[in-house]
Amino acid sequence: MxxxxxxxxxxxxxxGHTDRAWHIAWNPTKPLLASCSADKTVRVYAYSTSPPSPSTSTSTTYKFTLLSNIPTGHAKTVRAVAWAPSGQTLATASFDSNIGIWEREGTGEKPHTHTHTHGEGCAHGEHAHALDGGDAEDDEGGDFAGSEWEWECVSTLEGHETECKSVAYSASGTLLASCSRDKTVWIWEVHPDGDFETISVLMEHTQDVKCVAWHPTEEILASASYDDTIKLYIDDPSDDWFSFATLTGHESTVWGLAWSPAFPKSKSNQTSNSSLMPISIENPGRSxxxxxxxxxxxxxxxxxxxxxxxxxxxxxxxxxxxxxxxxxxxxxxxxxxxxxxxxxxxxxxxxxxxxxxxxxxxxxxxxxxxxxxxxxxxxxxxxxxxxxxxxxxxxxxxxxxxxxxxxxxxxxxxxxxxxxxxxxxxxxxxxxxxxxxx
Amino acid sequence: MPAEIFNPNPVIFSAPKSAGRLSDLSAHSLWVNDPSLSEDDEADETEPIDQDEIYDLIRSIYDPEHPNTLEELRVVSAPQVTVGTNRITVEFTPTVPHCGMSTLIGLCIRVRLLRSLPERFKVDIFLKPGSHQSENAVNKQLNDKERVAAALENPTLLDTVEQCLANAGARGGHL
Structure with missing residues (x-):
């Protein structure tokens, strides 16, 4: 070591969770962290930072505050949570076989758009600037602290026959994937106003599907299963989604998946220390x-x-x-x-x-x-x-x-x-x- | 319960009332009968738990389709329990190799140990090798924590488990 x-x-x-905590998801654009549990709740935490202070400490200090405790209404364990790329919407996957779609209460009054990355739909006075994209200089200032956020279920996606195990938004936010013990992977198209349309039901696995994960830039979906395999899917524009590859090698259940992350092309991956980071972005062949x-x-x-x-x-x-x-x-x-x-x-x-x-x-x-x-x-x-x-x-x-x-x-x-x-x-x-x- | 009886006529073995180390257990067990030792006792004292104590916890579980205990049917036995450092492996033997109740029996054993043992123990449950025609499938399901968790949220299944565990404290300890 x-x-x-x-x-x-x-x-x-x-x-705070009173039963097994299953999963967590960091909001991609805002300083928020969501966790879910067998206690059927989702807890959303906000975090803020204090810059390094030479007089007291040499490192950045993080402070986490509970923002919301969402009862969810799911009848059983909430197994997984996932944020939309916009950071505005949260999806929950439950053992009650449903997917829940959650948005901050009040934001639903305006037309729901999934492509915006700024908070025009959430302009709540002092919170507005904190809801801007992730690099806003003020979003570390603790604007989330001390305020209670209410979340409403804007949609419930029904279709799976048994426990949902995982849910994931595509990089563009226009597609949602879910999977279940019923051996299927569903792909849903995300429409405005919390509408979802089933565009594919993939029945490739022979067992329980444990996890779904979208490629960070391309519309490629991966699923992992109790059948020890991983399947990869793409859309055939003239037909339907289909599995183009099966990855075998694991000798038991495949529980989780993670794609290698996309690196920003235009700047260093460490904004606060860019002078120290003459790195890596110049590798155009890496995809x-x-x-x-x-x-x-x-x-x-x-x-x-x-x-x-x-x-x-x-x-x-x-x-x-x-x-x-x-x-x-x-x-x-x-x-x-x-x-x-x-x-x-x-x-x-x-x-x-x-x-x-x-x-x-x-x-x-x-x-x-x-x-x-x-x-x-x-x-x-x-x-x-x-x-x-x-x-x-x-x-x-x-x-x-x-x-x-x-x-x-x-x-x-x-x-x-x-x-x-x-x-x-x-x-x-x-x-x-x-x-x-x- | 399904109407089909997988083993309509199992062999029942007598189980002497004073089986083995029961008196020993009462006298020497450091945790089974001692209510003062709570789970959040952070004293880092690792109380030894042996094979017989684990066996005592599971021997009185009822078989799902017979009015007999797992001990009486010799589904479980002390030598089939392995205790390591914070690891416990329980092997069990179905009465017939096509026993459709095996997953349920394993689930009952798992629930009994979950409820009885300190949290530090990781429990693995397997069929006796060669004892069942779907050995790998049953083993996989019994050791998939997500499947177990979901099963225990099924009210019908949980009710069945509770019935099998109704008298599980008859031998061995209560917490």
């Missing part, structure tokens, strides 16, 4: 071509795109002793190149092919974080490299960890949230094990 380059430090322990999966077989597999519609297993990561329930792939925070502790050749390679940080967690209570990067090879496809950069055992004491999620917002990519069987939600910051010289 001593030789790991990073450590996982606690930020907060959010208690978010990896998918990570985690399984009951205690491995994480990373699948590499080897052709337009072909993914192959490029890496098997081990280190967990029990089932891995969740995997999340974030952009992470690159250390300044001068700090990369590898030889010159290795350093250059990692700068070019940096792919971010992959976190995994599960029944053994441990959180593992790998840095991934690719290097050129003699094959048409680059070589995928990995290094374990941080590990924390017993992150929630003796309890299973059910979900792990990186914050996607710019400047907060080192924040990681986890949920556990005791109902607890924890937020962590992943920082260099040795403080950087300033």
């Amino acid at each position: 001593d030789d790991l380059s990073h450590k996982i430090t606690p930020i907060t322990h959010l208690q 978010h071509s990896y998918l990570a999966s985690c399984s009951q077989d205690c491995t994480v597999r990373v699948w590499q795109r080897t052709a337009q519609h072909k993914w192959e297993c490029a890496l098997v990561l081990r280190g967990h002793e029990r089932s891995i329930y969740s995997v999340s792939w974030g952009r992470g925070v690159r250390r300044p190149s001068s700090e990369v502790e590898v030889d010159v050749e290795g350093k250059r390679e990692r700068e070019k092919g940096y792919l971010g940080w992959l976190a995994s967690a599960g029944g053994d209570g441990s959180v593992l974080i790998w840095e991934l990067w690719e290097t050129p090879s003699t094959n048409p496809t680059p070589t995928l490299n990995h290094k374990l950069i941080a590990r924390l055992d017993s992150a929630h004491g003796v309890h299973d960890i059910n979900a792990v999620a990186w914050c996607p917002r710019s400047g907060h990519e080192d924040l990681l949230a986890t949920t556990a069987d005791d109902g607890g939600v924890k937020v962590w910051q992943v920082v260099p094990a040795v403080a950087l010289p300033t």
